[in-house]
Amino acid sequence: MALLKRPNGTEDILPGSSAEWQALEGFLRTTAHINGFEEIRIPTFEQTELFSRGVGETTDVVQKEMYTVSAKESTFTLRPEGTAGTIRAMLQNGLLNEALPQRVYYILSCFRHERPQAGRLREFHQFGVEMAGSQEPTADADVIFLANQIITELGVKDVELHINSIGCPKCRRNYHNALREFFLPHKAELCETCQERLDKNPMRLLDCKSPICKEIGKDAPVILDYLCDDCKAHFEKLKKHLELLGIEYSVDPKIVRGLDYYTKTVFEFVTTSIGAQGTICGGGRYDGLIEQLGGPATPALGFGMGLERLLLTLHNQNAESLAEPDPCYLYLVPMGEKAAEEAFRLAADLKREGISAQTDVMGRSLRAQMKYADKIGARFTMVIGDNELENGEAVLKNMRTGEKITMKLDDSFVEAFFDIEIADRLGMEED
């Protein structure tokens, strides 16, 4: 039988690294909570229209990257991002009728049919937050603070925060016209994609990597000069608050987000450590989205953080692992039928008390059992044979130090071992 393989662009997270994922997720949860965000959990698939309406009909994500599946009489789409579904859930459950602002976070996987590459998967995991109800730039600073706190406390290096304002629909229209006017005379010289972009989304021209387009675009008009007074003031106040919080940033007028819903503030945390896909975190304000999805006109903003990219960055920077798997604490080594029964029962007693304990299920010799205990990193072992059963005493061996102590095999055993485990854990922390 041929072996079935996992689909292209997906990953298995194996026992060796799941501890690290758990640690990361735990850290994200507590940090989000400290910042006033509570978890929301939403379905993996939604009605396709939610994304075409929310993310934008013309975006690449909607046009060519969605996994749309039909089941029976309906068709659904696997979420390509978290914002649309989260806003939908908030509206459907009336969260915007509660005290504002509403702050929610989520950890979920997203699906996009792209060609996989470094830092880009077809199923990837995202931590994201959304804050709804405030139009104040302080809200923007509040959200960026959380992203910044996460990245700095994880010890990620070589990350820069880039911010920009792409204005409200009004200023953007003016800017688009200015851009078209600027580039039109050079249209023939532009690369093929840029010729298309000129029509579809002229702001993308500024982001092109082709040297010719770059050269032509050098003196192109800058969005920041086209912002209306309101958007300009918003951006200025955001910058002031970032400075107030001691968050370093640079203004990058070339940042353009590919999802249609963004307005005013957009930002990215970018690293150079993981190849071409260096955006670890991206987000911004989307004041029009909630209304677009049929809710009351409500300003909001949020960000998404790619967890694979985050871990990839930490690994490439040789950061200390976030967590090591917790080992087995006591491995019982029985010799003989009777002892095996006793060891089996004893291991169960330990497990009921929350102590991770194992014993032989392979029918192995003493020597082989000791080797196995060593390989799985067991902290302690204890051999139990006929002598031990008779004397009611057994020798506990510390596998790290080789130290041996004799313990009574009566009712006091579990409690006594519990104390030893605590002492060992404390000792480990000191190392």
Add this chain to the structure above:
RNA sequence: GUGGGUAUAGCGUAGUUGGUUAACGCGUCAGUUUGUGGCACUGAAGACCGUCGGUUCGAAUCCGACUAUCCACCCCA
């Protein structure tokens, strides 16, 4: 969707100008007298050399297609 690189045991690799039983390290399993792991030693299992087709007396080796994978474009987290 468009480029380019790569494809040999679970992992990492070797395989000389096509030539007979495809090699090595790590890992796995068993053992080195049922009384204590790490080191060492002995042995074993494990590969239709990515798939299909072609050239040839003969292909892991040359050619083609496909698939997977990696990197980049595009796009985004």
